[in-house]
Amino acid sequence: MRTLEWDYDKNELVMIDQRILPAELKFVSLHSDREVAEAIKDMVIRGAPAIGAAAAYGMALSAVHSKAKSRESFKLEMKDAANVLLQSRPTAVNLSWGVKRILNIVENSHDPLDTLKERILQEAHIISDEDVEINKKMATFGADLIDDGDTIIHHCNTGSLAAVDWGTALGVVRMAHEQGKQIHVLVDETRPRLQGARLTAWELQQYKIPFEIISDNAAGYFLKSGKVNKVIFGADRVAANGDVANKIGTYMLALAAYDNNVPAYSTVPTSTIDLSLPSGDQIPIEERDPDEVLGISYQGHQVAPTGARARNPAFDVTPHRLISGIITEKGVIYPPFLENIAKTLNTEE
Amino acid sequence: MRTLEWDYDKNELVMIDQRILPAELKFVSLHSDREVAEAIKDMVIRGAPAIGAAAAYGMALSAVHSKAKSRESFKLEMKDAANVLLQSRPTAVNLSWGVKRILNIVENSHDPLDTLKERILQEAHIISDEDVEINKKMATFGADLIDDGDTIIHHCNTGSLAAVDWGTALGVVRMAHEQGKQIHVLVDETRPRLQGARLTAWELQQYKIPFEIISDNAAGYFLKSGKVNKVIFGADRVAANGDVANKIGTYMLALAAYDNNVPAYSTVPTSTIDLSLPSGDQIPIEERDPDEVLGISYQGHQVAPTGARARNPAFDVTPHRLISGIITEKGVIYPPFLENIAKTLNTEE
Numbered sequence: 001m002r003t004l005e006w007d008y009d010k011n012e013l014v015m016i017d018q019r020i021l022p023a024e025l026k027f028v029s030l031h032s033d034r035e036v037a038e039a040i041k042d043m044v045i046r047g048a049p050a051i052g053a054a055a056a057y058g059m060a061l062s063a064v065h066s067k068a069k070s071r072e073s074f075k076l077e078m079k080d081a082a083n084v085l086l087q088s089r090p091t092a093v094n095l096s097w098g099v100k101r102i103l104n105i106v107e108n109s110h111d112p113l114d115t116l117k118e119r120i121l122q123e124a125h126i127i128s129d130e131d132v133e134i135n136k137k138m139a140t141f142g143a144d145l146i147d148d149g150d151t152i153i154h155h156c157n158t159g160s161l162a163a164v165d166w167g168t169a170l171g172v173v174r175m176a177h178e179q180g181k182q183i184h185v186l187v188d189e190t191r192p193r194l195q196g197a198r199l200t201a202w203e204l205q206q207y208k209i210p211f212e213i214i215s216d217n218a219a220g221y222f223l224k225s226g227k228v229n230k231v232i233f234g235a236d237r238v239a240a241n242g243d244v245a246n247k248i249g250t251y252m253l254a255l256a257a258y259d260n261n262v263p264a265y266s267t268v269p270t271s272t273i274d275l276s277l278p279s280g281d282q283i284p285i286e287e288r289d290p291d292e293v294l295g296i297s298y299q300g301h302q303v304a305p306t307g308a309r310a311r312n313p314a315f316d317v318t319p320h321r322l323i324s325g326i327i328t329e330k331g332v333i334y335p336p337f338l339e340n341i342a343k344t345l346n347t348e349e
Numbered sequence: 350m351r352t353l354e355w356d357y358d359k360n361e362l363v364m365i366d367q368r369i370l371p372a373e374l375k376f377v378s379l380h381s382d383r384e385v386a387e388a389i390k391d392m393v394i395r396g397a398p399a400i401g402a403a404a405a406y407g408m409a410l411s412a413v414h415s416k417a418k419s420r421e422s423f424k425l426e427m428k429d430a431a432n433v434l435l436q437s438r439p440t441a442v443n444l445s446w447g448v449k450r451i452l453n454i455v456e457n458s459h460d461p462l463d464t465l466k467e468r469i470l471q472e473a474h475i476i477s478d479e480d481v482e483i484n485k486k487m488a489t490f491g492a493d494l495i496d497d498g499d500t501i502i503h504h505c506n507t508g509s510l511a512a513v514d515w516g517t518a519l520g521v522v523r524m525a526h527e528q529g530k531q532i533h534v535l536v537d538e539t540r541p542r543l544q545g546a547r548l549t550a551w552e553l554q555q556y557k558i559p560f561e562i563i564s565d566n567a568a569g570y571f572l573k574s575g576k577v578n579k580v581i582f583g584a585d586r587v588a589a590n591g592d593v594a595n596k597i598g599t600y601m602l603a604l605a606a607y608d609n610n611v612p613a614y615s616t617v618p619t620s621t622i623d624l625s626l627p628s629g630d631q632i633p634i635e636e637r638d639p640d641e642v643l644g645i646s647y648q649g650h651q652v653a654p655t656g657a658r659a660r661n662p663a664f665d666v667t668p669h670r671l672i673s674g675i676i677t678e679k680g681v682i683y684p685p686f687l688e689n690i691a692k693t694l695n696t697e698e
Contacts (some may be wrong), residue, residue, distance in 0.1 A: 010362050018630055019650075020650050022364075022651065022655075023650045023651040031498070047689075056530075124534075166442070186660070189540070189642065189652075189653075190566070191540060191564040191565065191566055192564045192566075193441075193539070193647070194645075194647050194652050196448055197642075197643075197652045197653045198647070198652055200651070201653055201654050201657045202654045204659070205654055205656070211658075212658050212659055212660045213643065213653055213657055213659040213660075214642065214643055214659065214660050214661075215540040215541045215565075215597065215659070215661070216540065216564075216566050216594075216598075216602065216641055217539070217540055217541075217565050217597045217598025217665075218597050218598075218606070218660065218661070218662055218665075219601065219602040220598070220600040220665055221597060221600065221634070221662045221664075221665040222662075224600065224665065224666070246563065246568060247566075248398075248566045248567050248660070249564070249565075249566025250570070250602040251569040251570065251573065251605070252566065252568065252569040252602070252604065252605050253601070255569070255601065255604040255605060255608055256601050256604060258441075259604055265552075269357035286569070291547075291648075293538065293562055293563065293564055294562065295647065295648045296543075296645050296646065296648075297645065297646050298496070298542070298543050298547070298644065298645050299640075299644045301369055301372045302371065302372040303538075303543050303546045303547055304371075304479075304538075304546045304547070304550055305371035305547075305550050305551045305554055306371075306553070307554065308546070308550045308562055309560075309561050310561055310562040310563065311535070311561045311562075311563050311567065312563075312564070312567070312631075313567055313570045313571075315570075316566075316567075316569055316570040316573065317573070
């Protein structure tokens with residue numbers, strides 16, 4: 001099963017509700033761009049590639065259910081849908097990439113409206129299928145970097161659930177495992193939303209890859225112990241110079257890897273690379289609801305005292321000097337990143 | 350109220366149960382060295398200075414309730430109590446320091462048994478009173494380093510609850526606040542036991558010092574933002590070269606501070622400095638129950654999937670190259686630490 005699928009009987013988008021995994025595997029059905037935007041905002045679905053595909057399907061829902069009679073009013077509806085979706089989350093560039101691919105079709109089409117609607121839905125399917133293909137290519141390039149016997153620290157969730165299937169960094173781990181390499185994963189729990197302890201742990205159980213969950217704080221200890229061979233994570237946006245915006249905590253993890261000469265790899269489809277931004281300083285960082293920090297209980301007890309406030313930036317930027325390589329579907333990009341990213345993005349596959 | 354107090358009516362030790370704060374302020378009464386050892390192991394009481402004093406009172410409980418008739422059997426009982434207490438937690442050196450201060454009296458005394466018992470209890474009181482005095486001195490030295498308007502990141506709990514009163518690093522913050530300096534504290538929640546979100550937040554509320562709780566992962570983001578002026582934490586053991594063993598996550602926090610030229614201070618009584626260890630590599634690191642990592646729920650939902658395992662090192666070692674200064678009751682020690690720690694410890698106050 002893919003993270004999100006189109007139901008042709010009902011013309012709706014079906015996805016796993018990632019907020020309640022692993023306690024329950026539940027599906028939700030979405031019927032409009034607005035419902036998809038809400039689902040992205042609430043993290044029913046998350047992960048840069050997954051929300052790129054979800055946004056494209058959000059556009060498709062708007063198209064398929066449109067009652068517009070003229071091309072002009074249809075175009076206005078699609079632009080409105082695009083705006084709604086683009087506002088759902090600011091950091092991952094894949095979201096706007098998915099929306100723009102659909103808008104391109106709308107802008108350049110001369111088809112009758114019904115044909116256009118069908119083409120939009122097809123484009124969402126293509127984005128979705130491409131994502132799986134791209135992820136498998138990334139996984140294959142990345143798996144070459146993983147050695148038999150490696151212990152790997154992984155941050156957040158970058159598996160099937162973060163994409164349509166396979167995922168980015170965790171796809172690399174899965175591919176190496178399928179190649180027969182013995183791997184042990186130390187899973188950063190990834191506060192505040194605990195995507196590591198909830199989603200990555202759940203996926204690793206399905207793949208039968210041995211793992212242990214650690215508090216994010218413990219990554220430095222294990223890196224310093226000399227027992228960790230690789231650090232791997234995804235990214236929500238990569239700047240032209242190789243700076244990586246990713247789930248909060250990645251920067252400190254990369255610092256600890258660097259301090260102990262352990263290579264740290266970011267794994268992204270090239271659609272996550274935003275050449276319009278010279279450096280990570282220009283990447284917008286979303287600050288989310290403080291309840292994500294405050295809303296935990298520890299062994300049944302309240303944690304923060306009543307009335308306490310919290311801050312909750314959802315991402316941070318890891319400077320490219322701490323990144324050993326960026327694994328993409330076109331190969332692994334090594335420093336100097338400014339030069340090599342440009343070169344890779346201009347290469348035809 | 351102090352974190353721990355002796356009840357003369359019942360000859361028992363009374364302490365706050367820190368496991369259930371801030372949900373509930375509850376006291377527990379302990380009657381034997383074994384009960385104190387259990388309380389330390391279970392973290393009813395925690396914090397290096399606090400468990401030093403608690404261990405001394407554990408020895409006093411053993412002495413006061415002893416039914417030994419001869420000096421010889423009394424000494425054996427005290428040695429047995431010492432062993433029980435020393436095994437409760439391995440990392441904080443204050444624990445063995447507190448036990449040894451009592452054992453010294455036992456070894457060197459020629460008093461009748463009843464007088465000796467009384468002297469042992471007095472020594473526990475002295476350790477407890479000294480702790481408060483020492484902490485106030487540290488707080489005063491440390492407060493000189495804090496500027497009006499500072500934003501400070503603080504890790505774990507190092508306040509009154511971590512000591513008999515005042516505490517170490519949080520004592521510095523409190524003293525600066527009492528001097529009228531405007532301070533804002535970003536409180537690392539400090540997974541897995543969440544001493545920051547639970548205990549430090551609770552203490553800061555009492556002192557009316559403005560604060561916000563952050564996930565430990567977010568410290569790097571705020572340090573990189575340029576809005577943090579100081580990082581401050583305690584220590585459970587400091588080696589002769591200035592390497593600092595402290596609550597898990599301190600190493601990554603210190604790395605992020607260093608990477609952004611923000612000074613990072615460890616605050617410790619000199620009893621926490623262990624000159625017998627040349628470097629932090631020799632400090633024993635306790636690994637605690639994985640349930641401390643797994644035993645949280647997020648917004649009412651299970652976090653880790655059933656059957657998942659975890660690793661839980663409770664401390665890490667921060668190399669002295671990342672430490673800007675060590676605040677003690679004898680003044681602030683600056684690099685080169687090997688030389689200056691030795692000099693400071695040989696100085697009479």
